[in-house]
Amino acid sequence: METSVDFTEAPTTSGASSVIAPVITHVAEVTLTHEASAPSSPGILQERSGSISCSKKKGRSIECEKESVSGAVSQRACVYCGARVVLNPITDAYHIVHGPIGCASYTWDIRGSLTSDSEIYRNSFSTDLRETDIVFGGAEKLTKAIDELVEKAAPKLIFVYATCIVGVIGDDVEAVCRMAEHKHGGGLRVIPVKAPGFSGTKTQGYKLACDAIMELLLPHREQPQQFGINILGDYNLAGEMWIIKGYLEDLGIPVLSTITGDASHDKLIRAPGALLNIVQCAGSSSYLANRMEEEFGIPHIKVSFFGVEDTSASILRVAEALGDPDIFARARAFVVRRSAEARPFIEQYRPKLAGKRAAIFVGGGFKAISLIRQFNELGIKTVVVGTQTGKQDEYELIGELVDADTVILDDANPAELEQFMLEKQADILVGGVKERPLAYKLGVAFCDHNHERKHPLAGFEGIESFIREINLSINSPVWQFVRGDRG
Amino acid sequence: MSDNLVNLNVNPCKMCMPMGAVTALYGIRGCMSILHGSQGCATYMRRHLATHFNEPIDIASSALTEQGTVFGGEANLLKGLSNLIELYHPEVIGVCTTCLAETIGEDTRAIINKFYEQNPGLAVKIIDVSSPGYGGTQNEGFFAAVRAVIEQVEPVELGQGHKGDGSFCVLEDAENSKIIENTKRTVPLVSSVSPDKGWINIITPMISPADTRWLKGFLRELGLDFILMPDLSDNLDGVTVKTYQRLKIGGTPLSEVARMAGAQLTVEFSEYTKPGESPAVFLNQAHGVPYVQLPLPMGIRGMDAFIEALQEQGGLVSDELLRARGRYLDAMVDGHKYCARARAAVFGEPDFVTATVRLCCENGIVPVIAATGSVCADLKPSIEAEIAACADISFAEKAEIRDDCDFDTIEKYCQELGANLMIGSSEGRRIARRLGIPLIRCAFPIHDHVGGQRVRTLGFDGSLNILDQVANAMLDKTSASFRTELYQKFYKDEVGAAS
Structure with a gap:
């Protein structure tokens, strides 16, 4: 076999008593062979x-x-990320990231949520704070940015994400958002999402996003109840929400609102009128389901549409929860048919x-x-x-x-x-x-x-x-x- | 900032400083980075780098919490350092700040000193890099990290350190009086320097691993000894190995960084680094190393300037190099008529934009838009005249040169000025798709194609890689449309034919 370059580590024999002893016993060396090398060191921190x-x-x-443990190289992102993940698929919303550019840059259109209408959400808007803003504050810049956006783009819905340093430099983002709604009127919603990365884990960000959605929905609580459901916690990645919505509608179950895959301002505000919420991504949306249950009296069930077993069970549970025997019968027939159709494919592979x-x-x-x-x-x-x-x-x-x-x-x-x-x-x-x-x-x-x-x-x-x-x-x-x- | 929405950056043509800092630190042998800030920064940057380079990217975070933000992040950073040492056993650690750490006023140097005190005998060199997210783009962050490493590694004078047996001597870190362990190691796969001959320092902005490999080979071809800083070639474009190594051990070793002070010249491939930020200027001011700031070696003039500078240092131009130059000129002629149809939007880091614009102008490609996300007032004066001259050949009325620019503005000018080609990172893909024009992906980040690590832009071959893509894009455009276009334009039904 041809000799190729192999980076391997060889332990040395020196020992030391320091807490960081492994460092000293662990000296990297470049060898030019495929000689047997020591296995990588254990990867588990005590903590x-x-x-x-x-x-x-x-x-x-x-x-x-x-x-997360400091220095452990967690795979998690941060609070801001959690909030952005949940809200970003709202297609006609302007997502303004208030802070230095990085947070906006790394989250610009990186997700596979599909839209049937507006493409606004695929753009990145940031106040791009600089050194002088850190010193003098960024609230004024944010106010101007919102004013300008309203003037030029006539948005219905703006989310303002406050990232790490915004609270530290003392920008009152809530006040800016409230003032903007008041000043511009016309039903414009400018909803603050105070999501400094350090204020918890990604889960905290999910919660903040759910609160932001509630903030949007609460003024629309008085509406007649309709026979139909909301899909929560599906972000329409690669059109997945469309697939599920298609099944439900074929069974005679109208979908009023989807939160937040392929959602829009107008579609979202229909949500309080639903009979039932189904929750696909429980991690991000259980909190929202609970709040909607408290505020609007909409019960919820957890579902999962991954795999034959869970997809079938979930469809039946939704049908059952609606209490209509015809729908349930159709659902059972559908599930039996589709499961059987999936079988040959599975057996082939x-x-x-x-x-x-x-x-x-x-x-x-x-x-x-x-x-x-x-x-x-x-x-x-x-x-x-x-x-x-x-x-x-x-x-x-x-x-x-x-x-x-x-x-x-x-x-x-x-x-x-x-x-x-x-x-x-x-x-x-x-x-x-x-x-x-x-x-x-x-x-x-x-x-x-x-x-x-x-x-x-x-x-x-x-x-x-x-x-x-x-x-x-x-x-x-x-x-x-x-x-x-x-x- | 956007032209359309002046208070907003719409679709950023830049990233933040820590991104550049951690990238540069990947070019240091045995180095791990830790970002002093929220957990998300590290994760986002890892994701960005991993998809571009297709390599595992591990960057630690001090994972600052609410408490750390209010009362200081010392405890977090101390714990982070010891955890990452336990997991990775690095020889070097780069502690990079973020907007959060800088805003709450963290004194990272003091925390690092405390860590040394708590861990006597620690054989890890810890470098601190100031890289606030609001302080600039990845480009400034990259140079900040390179400079910090050079500044914080105690230099070794010529002849002192080299024992001639493959081992390098003890390095004193004056500030901390900590000893970097005297380790016996084989000479790594980076530039090697012999003690009895002079050498030059080469400092690059962020260039691809493949371009880095080319650069090293080219310098060797001219018979020069050199220290390349940083060297991303192995760490961000790895090989398959029998045993996976968590810690990347390609890159420039600190023992070589320590010898940069004794070089006969520093070549810094940047025309825009300010004296307070430039590694070359630091080496000059602190150690008297002469320096030259050159454009990236792209295009005929870029390469000639580089070769000339190397010849002055004793570099030998071989017949093969002359033939490569000749082939490049020959190829320029072969492609010039097709290139001349191109109206390019060039975007990215200032040095990339400048070098690419010059390459374009040498070949009749009109750069109707030259844009960088960095704040760089010197960009315009350095390329304005030559863009105007190139545009004048075909009476192209206007070209737009912008710093502090976002993609919203780039898109606006692509439409207004009739760009038919984009050259830069994959972030231009949305505009390219909307406008139906090709995008030549040759800068970081490339998220939608494989091969970011293999992109070639430097040298005659790298320049030709871009040039051929431009010419072929224009050829494809013509061949896909000329039959229909000409038919529609000129064909008339024959007189008397039945309708």
Whole structure:
């Protein structure tokens, strides 16, 4: 075999008693051969160990819903990110990021939420604060920006995100927004989202976004109730909300409002009139569902449209909740038919996939749960499963679904993912774009299951694209060459 | 800021300072970065860098909380440093500030000193970089990190440090009196310097790993010893390996950074760094190293200026290099008529824009828009005359040169000035799609294509890579439309034919 360059680490023998002893015993060296090298060092910080469960024997209860550990290289973003994720799909809203440019730059049109109408949400608006604004304050600049926007673009809805330093420099964003609504009138809504990154975790951002939506909905609470539902927590990634909405409407269940996939100001304000809320992404939208239940008396059920099992169950639960026997009968027939139609496809691919081992690292617990079930359907064992912001009850359910030796982790970092993917010999990782290059470097296949994806994974259509995605990566010919070279 | 909405930046043609800082630190051997700020900054930058370079990107965060913001983030940063050391065992750590850390007035140097006190014998060099998000763009952040590393590494004079056996001597960090461990190591795959011969320093803005590899090969070809700073070539364009290494160990080692003070010349590929920000100026003022600020080596004049500067340092021009130059000139002639149809919108970092504009003007490509997101008042005077001269050939009335510019403004001028081509990062793709014009992706970030790490723009080959893409875009445009266009324009039904 041709000699190629290999960066490996070789431990030295010097020891030291400092707390940071590993540093001194760990000196990088460049070698020019494929000589056996020491394995990478363990990837678990003491402080993180409570958030990791390696076996059923030691119990499945893990620490979660906590702030990330400094220096651990969390895969999470921040409060602002959480808020932006939830609100961004509102297509005709102007999302103004009040702060220095970075936050706007890194969140500009990076998500795959589709629109049937306005494209405004795909633009980035920022007050782009500079040094002088930090010194003298940015409230005036924000006021002018809103005034100008109103004059030139006649918006109906503006969200103003206050990022890290805005509160620190003392800008009263709430006052600016209130004044703007008052000054411009005409039903214009200017809703502040005070989301400094440091003020909690991404989950806190979800909550702020839900509050912002409530702020928009509350003035519209007095409206006649209609036979119809709202879909919460579906962001219409790759048209997924359209798929689900299509099913429901075919069954005779009108969808009044979608929050927030393909939403608009006018469609959103119909939401208080619905009979029922169904919640797809529980992590981001359960709080909103609870608030809508309190304020408008709309009950809610949690659903998941990933995989045959969860999609079927969810459709039946929605139909059942509406209490109309005709709809329920249609739903049952629909589910039976579509499940049967999905079967040959699954059976065709199953031999190529059964026996493989999967690692999952996604945003919320509900998605992870659906993925485990989907993998089970395919005969794939889930060997590692983690989420950024899963909740205790979700982890408990995950613990029941997986094998005794499956690793479960909350807010994992690359070092932990690396260690457990290797230790558990994962064949594929389902995750987000940050994790993709790590998987590839470890010789592990990859399936995108994040907000940037361009293939629908929900509903019966999504089942096929999920299986195709898994197959085309896990069974790609590239691995035989790469793994050969990796020895 | 936008021309349409003067109080807003609409669709940013820039990122923030910490992004540039962490990118530059990827060019330092064995370095890990930690951003002192909210958790999100690190994650966003990791996502941006990972999709461009297709490499695992690990950047730590001090994950400041409400409490840290109110009472100071010292505890967070101290813990962050020790955690990332435990996980990554870095030789170097770059602590970069963010808008938050700077606004609450964090004294990162003092916190780092405290960390050293708490951990006697610590064999990690910790560099602090001031990179407030509101202080500039990724371009300024990049140079800030390069300069901080050079400033904070104690120099070694010529002959002192090199023991001739592949090991480098103990480096004293005067400020902290901490010893960087005397480690025996093989010479890494970066520039190597022999003790008895002079060498030059090469400082680049953010260039692709592939361009970096070209640059190193080119300098070797001319027989020069050099220290390249930073060197992204291995860390951001890795190989498949048997055992994955969490810590990236390509890049410029600190032992070489320490020797930059003894170079015979610094070449800094930037025409816009201000004296207080320029690494070359620092090396000159602190250590008397002469310097020259050159444009990025693109196009015939850019390359000639570079070659000339290298010849003055003893670089030898081979026949092969002359042939490469000749082939480039030959290719310019081959493509000139097609290139002349191009009306380009060039956007990105100031040095990239300047070098690309000159390349365009050399070939009759009219840069009707030259725009940077950075604040850079010197951009216009440095390219205005030559754009005007190029435009004048075909009586193109107007060209727009803008600094502190966003994509909303770029789009406006693309329409007004009839741009038929865009050259820059993939962020131009939305405009390109809306206007139905091609986009040549050759700058960071590239999110919608693979191969960001392999983009070639420097040298004769890199220049030709751009030039060929421009010529071919114009050829494709013509060949896709000329039959229909000419048919519609000139064909008339034959007289007397049945209608």
